[in-house]
Amino acid sequence: MAELDAVVKGLNLALAWQIKEVELLTDSSTFFRWISDSLSGKSRLKTRAVSEMLIQRRIGLVTSLVEECGLRVQVSLVPSESSKADALTRVPQLWLKTTATPAAVCMAMDYTSIDDLV
Numbered sequence: 001m002a003e004l005d006a007v008v009k010g011l012n013l014a015l016a017w018q019i020k021e022v023e024l025l026t027d028s029s030t031f032f033r034w035i036s037d038s039l040s041g042k043s044r045l046k047t048r049a050v051s052e053m054l055i056q057r058r059i060g061l062v063t064s065l066v067e068e069c070g071l072r073v074q075v076s077l078v079p080s081e082s083s084k085a086d087a088l089t090r091v092p093q094l095w096l097k098t099t100a101t102p103a104a105v106c107m108a109m110d111y112t113s114i115d116d117l118v
Contacts, residue, residue, distance in 0.1 A: 001051060011071065020071055022071055038059045038063050039073060
C-alpha cells in the first residue's frame with residue numbers, strides 16, 4: 001500500500017512538473033507484477049490481501065493517470081542489493097558486532113535521603 005501511495009504521489013508530482021516520461025524502480029516483485037500487468041492490460045489484479053479493494057482502487061488510479069495524461073511509464077524490478085535507496089538504510093555489519101565483553105561494575109553511594117537522589 002505504501003508503494004502504491006508513493007507512485008500516485010510521484011505521478012501527480014510528475015504531472016505538476018509537466019514530465020511525461022517516468023521510470024518506476026521497485027524491489028517488490030508483487031508491486032512490479034501489479035503495476036506491469038495493470039499498465040499493459042495483461043491481466044486483472046489477483047490478491048488475497050485484506051485490503052484488496054484499496055489496492056485495486058490505487059492501481060486503477062495509477063492506470064487512469066497514465067492513460068488520461070499520456071504518461072509513458074517504465075517499471076523496472078531492481079534487486080534490493082542493487083538499490084541505491086536501500087543502501088542508505090543499511091547498517092554496516094561492523095556496527096552490529098560487539099567487540100568487548102561487558103565488565104562488572106560496582107558502585108557505592110553515600111546518600112541518606114531519597115530527596116538528594118531525585
